[in-house]
Amino acid sequence: xxxxxxxxxxxxxxxxxxxxxxxxxxxxxxxxxxxxxxxxxxxxxxxxxxxxxxxxxxxxxxxxxxxxxxxxxxxxxxx
Amino acid sequence: xxxxxxxxxxxxxxxxxxxxxxxxxxxxxxxxxxxxxxxxxxxxxxxxxxxxxxxxxxxxxxxxxxxxxxxxxxxxxxxxxxxxxxxxxxxxxxxxxxxxxxxxxxxxxxxxxxxxxxxxxxxxxxxxxxxxxxxxxxxxxxxxxxxxxxxxxxxxxxxxxxxxxxxxxxxxxxxxxxxxxxxxxxxxxxxxxxxxxxxxxxxxxxxxxxxxxxxxxxxxxxxxxxxxxxxxxxxxxxxxxxxxxxxxxxxxxxxxxxxxxxxxxxxxxxxxxxxxxxxxxxxxxxxxxxxxxxxxxxxxxxxxxxxxxxxxxxxxxxxxxxxxxxxxxxxxxxxxxxxxxxxxxxxxxxxxxxxxxxxxxxxxxxxxxxxxxxxxxxxxxxxxxxxxxxxxxxxxxxxxxxxxxxxxxxxxxxxxxxxxxxxxxxxxx
Numbered sequence: 001x002x003x004x005x006x007x008x009x010x011x012x013x014x015x016x017x018x019x020x021x022x023x024x025x026x027x028x029x030x031x032x033x034x035x036x037x038x039x040x041x042x043x044x045x046x047x048x049x050x051x052x053x054x055x056x057x058x059x060x061x062x063x064x065x066x067x068x069x070x071x072x073x074x075x076x077x078x079x
Numbered sequence: 080x081x082x083x084x085x086x087x088x089x090x091x092x093x094x095x096x097x098x099x100x101x102x103x104x105x106x107x108x109x110x111x112x113x114x115x116x117x118x119x120x121x122x123x124x125x126x127x128x129x130x131x132x133x134x135x136x137x138x139x140x141x142x143x144x145x146x147x148x149x150x151x152x153x154x155x156x157x158x159x160x161x162x163x164x165x166x167x168x169x170x171x172x173x174x175x176x177x178x179x180x181x182x183x184x185x186x187x188x189x190x191x192x193x194x195x196x197x198x199x200x201x202x203x204x205x206x207x208x209x210x211x212x213x214x215x216x217x218x219x220x221x222x223x224x225x226x227x228x229x230x231x232x233x234x235x236x237x238x239x240x241x242x243x244x245x246x247x248x249x250x251x252x253x254x255x256x257x258x259x260x261x262x263x264x265x266x267x268x269x270x271x272x273x274x275x276x277x278x279x280x281x282x283x284x285x286x287x288x289x290x291x292x293x294x295x296x297x298x299x300x301x302x303x304x305x306x307x308x309x310x311x312x313x314x315x316x317x318x319x320x321x322x323x324x325x326x327x328x329x330x331x332x333x334x335x336x337x338x339x340x341x342x343x344x345x346x347x348x349x350x351x352x353x354x355x356x357x358x359x360x361x362x363x364x365x366x367x368x369x370x371x372x373x374x375x376x377x378x379x380x381x382x383x384x385x386x387x388x389x390x391x392x393x394x395x396x397x398x399x400x401x402x403x404x405x406x407x408x409x410x411x412x413x414x415x416x417x418x419x420x421x422x423x424x425x426x427x428x429x430x431x432x433x434x435x436x437x438x439x440x441x442x443x444x445x446x447x448x449x450x451x452x453x454x455x456x457x458x459x460x461x462x463x464x465x466x467x468x469x470x471x472x473x474x475x476x477x478x479x480x481x482x483x484x485x486x487x488x489x490x491x492x493x494x495x496x497x498x499x500x501x502x503x504x505x506x507x508x
Contacts, residue, residue, distance in 0.1 A: 025142040050118040059150030
């Protein structure tokens, strides 16, 4: 499965959410087919709340992992 | 809703002013959408006007909403499919399923429940009514109602055996909860164990009959000889010329009692020596006509009305004498039950029930109480006064029908209706 990595460290909400949504919209087809997943790197704590709540409502599964100094949000389509 | 003034540009100042108004409007609308998504508003210091237009937040959010709608649509479709599948399982389950609210009012039930426990009511008529009225035919809940226990404890309850509308059920009640954990209702799953119970009763009956038969044969053999001697000597004495009337009277009592004892012994021997049926092809409809004709004198003397409801049925393979004995016994029992019933009626019906021919003898006599009903096929059980019946008739009938591979049963409404029915296997082609 392809991994599409987006680094938005240094950005704060609502930009984090808008950039994530834009990437999801752009890669909608491969994400929904299960051929790719999106991995977002963010150091903005609020984004670990706003991104999952919106993206889950769109039918995606979310996994948030804390890394050293940032968070990694993995997004894949829920089958 | 605030109205935006139409653009009428006369100079640069006005153009800039109008531009500001539009940008403010866009930011406001974007913030409104972001707020709906649970995030903070746009910060002009972070996102200047030029970047705002580049990012196109309204387009992004619109696409995201499009995906939310698609996901909802797909979820709805899946939910409808799942609901249809569950509904099909619910409706076609071989067990009775019912859902009642915490006040014991029916919310819904499946086809099996309707078939066995809802009589002559359509869904609109029974939904919302109390379950104990519709399913149990009672004015109030039973003392040990499992649904009430589940409502009170919030836990599942299992009842090994409960009688509803003449049938026996095993019941499991489970709580149905809202997402917040409060009780929404009770799911009641009932398994009809009537046939299993009847089969078990038949087995017990057979074992009991076999033991009593052996005992009866032994006792009858041992008592018959001394009883014969008593009768013989008493009769001899009666022939003596010089006996006083007083002594003759006493001897007569001895003879009568010895005869009565002999009758009981004969009954016991009949009971224990039930022979294997000698099979022939017979029509149960012809058999019913024959027995009713034979008993017509007694029926007329008692002023009983008889009705026949004989449907076209296949032939059965049975011992004609034994089946006649069974039918006569059941009709005679009905006549006895109707002795004090004004406008007594006996209905004899035949019909095909699966691989069997069913014969039913229905009377409108006083009925048999729930306490006595399980005992009526027991040997020596009788409701007749002492000396009027030995109590072996129905035991013998039960043995005969069992030997033919059939079943016999009795149902009674103590308010005044008794049905004896027996099944005989249809003749093999």
